[in-house]
Amino acid sequence: MSNNTKQFAVLAEYETVDEILSAAVKVRDAGYAKWDCYTPMPVHGLDDAMGVEQTRLPWFTLCAGITGGSLGVLMQWWMNAVDYPFITSGKPDWSLPANIPIVFELTILFSALTTFFAMWIMNNLPRWYSPLSRVKRFARATDDRFFLAIETADPLFDASATESLLRETGAHAIESVEDPDESPTPPIWLKHSLLIAGTGLLIPLMIIAYARFNTQEAPRVHLVPDMDFQEKYKAQNPSPLFEDGRAARAQLAGTFAFEDDHLILEDPGYYTGKDEGGDYLAEVPIEVTREFLERGRQRYAINCAVCHGYDGVGDGTVNQRAQSLQTAGWIPPSNLHQAYIAAQPKGQLFESITMGIRNMPGYKSAITTEDRWAIVAYLEALQGTQEAGARQLWGAAPSVEEVSPSDEDPLVAKGRELHTTKTCIACHSLDGTTLVSGSFLGLAGSERKLTDGTAVVADEAYLHESIMDPNAKIVEGYVPGLMVIPPISDDEREALVAFILSLKQ
């Protein structure tokens, strides 16, 4: 610090609010511009007395508020509706009401931050040093005294005239404020530590920027491992989870993959529905009592009714829901009263439930063996309530469509039989009604429109191909991949095709 000083201002001290107010009026009227009053608290009326103009601060606040609010809207719209849309139970991607709280908070945040910082900037603060602080008595400006200072920089400033003006205002003391040529600056250590801290703060940003624009071969740094490193089995490596290092565990002695599997060999009929010779059991291999039927009814209601309906016609709630959604490719649960199902030996029904059938899953693991038989027994009773089942149950004559005409070609007759036993009938009717898929009546020789826009005639070759590879040609309005075919030998296919051709119209 040099010792050369020059005058910065004249300072006058007052003791009361009234004194400073009247002094301010006098200095204002004298036309000074670079002067100010210093008070320990805001003094009412001093702004008028000094002629201070209204600050423009509120305009900054307003602009900041508008900016904050608009940014809030834009940000949420872009982030949630455009860049990364959130799909929330069918609600619109962009719905303003739910975004209002954050718009509101951002409006306030921007306004408040701007008000705060703009006020300090407009006030020329923070400042390290004020020449006034060199005057000892000025310390009381923040305590109980009132001061008025006129700066030498003011065009009207004149050492003696200004001083006598202040004297006239009734100042209790008047002092000249000196300012050294070089004003004091923050200590070196403070500057340096701020500099170091500031640069230190930049380091993480620089690392992020570096990582952002570079590729690296080393694996990423895991500050927190989360669950990225779990012990697990990897191909061609010993498993760390077991002492013997094996990943696939051998079946423990005395355990079985499924409940009754170990008994299959002892009593294949009971556990698979097929006897040793591979033929379906005709009847339920358990004595059917009232309780047993009741059990079956209950199990059917629990496990089957959701799809097949309580009455068995295939219109359970799952089906109703799927129909109302118009799900493409939905395979409706079979109507269990169809003649071909009613005619099935009990062992076959049991097998359908146990292993599943085509699109229906198996219930081997969900329903015990005995209960599965109970359901089969109940199914017979249920089917007995409808025509086809009743005919089966009471030994009445089969309905017309099931009987082949006596003069039928044996190959066609075999095909007719296979149409039922291979369960084609589940989807393809013979009387022109549409079940899951189109009817076989009049199919042969008709023109089929395909999804690729071409058309083919359903000739013999087409029928063969459709049975062997159902997805080779897809007819318009149908979904590929739905048709599940049981194993069919070449001879059987010949018979089926002959049968379908015989239904030509």
Next chain:
Amino acid sequence: MSNGEIASAELDNIIDPPALVQGKADLATITETVSRVAEHKPPKAWYIGFAMALGVLGMLGMAVLYLIATGVGVWGNNQPVAWGWPIVNFVFWVGIGHAGTLISAVLYLFRQGWRTGINRFSEAMTIFAVICAGLFPAIHVGRIWVIYWVFPIPNQMAMWPQFRSPLLWDVFAVSTYFTVSLLFWYMGLVPDLATLRDRSKTKIRRLMYGIFALGWTGANRQWHRYERAYLLLAALATPLVLSVHSVVSFDFAVSQLPGWHTTIFPPYFVAGAIFSGFAMVVTLAVPARALFGLRDLITLRHLELMNKVIMATGMLVGYAYAMEFFMAWYSGNKYEGFAFVNRAFGPYAWAYWIMVTCNVITPQIYWFKKARRSIPIMFVVSIFVNIGMWFERFVITVTSLNRDFLPSSWNYFSPTVIDWATLIGSFGLFFTLFLLFCRFLPQVAIAEVKTQTPHAHSHSAH
């Protein structure tokens, strides 16, 4: 502090004898009374209190560290009560954090001169309470190292937060509230820090206070913008303070849970927040004014006015309790009905009745002026209210959750040792900060109190 302050001072004279500043209240005395506390060695009680607070804070640190290292399983939270104590504590602290800004901003706009005695104090309390509050959701997320996901910061997953979630509204509301309260508080402090700077005897004090006083000299052209900014901040903080607890209540109200899904929540929560905040101010002010010799600045009249607010908001809260029951019955919704009957007579009936006793019944004593002005009574009542308000949040959170939609998952919530350590520990954090504040910063807004004295006003006609 233009017209308004004088108008209110005059009004005060009409309604009540002025007792906002007592004793020989010239400007120098006010400066001296407040600054003395920060300049001299504090009383022994301060050291004892600080040591205790630090100890409890250490416990919090260990509990949180253990939690982070282990996972949220160390708390009692589990299905169906997945929101246990952490959320209860969060709402409790945020609620307390409302009084400060309310006193400084809302009462400022309503030109209530009496706020000057207690505003600094309660603003500090607000900030510390919001710090405690912010801790809980932060550690509740489990993987606290990815907490930045709650902010819209670009990340390697190319994902953005869900802005339609009340939990995210919370993030914005609470962090905005903290920021604005801090600005407001700090801005108010600057002139007083300048006072301390100008009074400081040692170089280090001068430097420290000097840096934070930003070079304030009390120039009137600066006061002019300062006052304007203060008014603007008050005007901004007022809707903000109302929004914060409304948003907190949305965390509950926007869900579909019986007992939470009610439109009464926002006003009910705001009333509760003011209630608990004022109670906390009384709890802190009573010992502080005795300990630090501030009786002349935080006068009995201040305390009495606060007790009136406590009684009024206590009745608002009581009304909300009753209204909830009425709506549960009137809506004819049997699940809502069940939730409320279960609240009052179910497994948590004890908590419910603690809440009603503390929040609705105890403040009724303030109908008597004697009680409103009795230091021991108000201290005890304020503690009761604090307890009651904690239980209110407990009741809302836990009773609604513990009876889930699936009766098979109904369960009784019990806190663990870590739950306890975190709750008690949060008081350690709060009091550590608060005691530091009492020790080093002006506890009363020196410049603002001065405006309330006759010395601040011109006596010639104007």
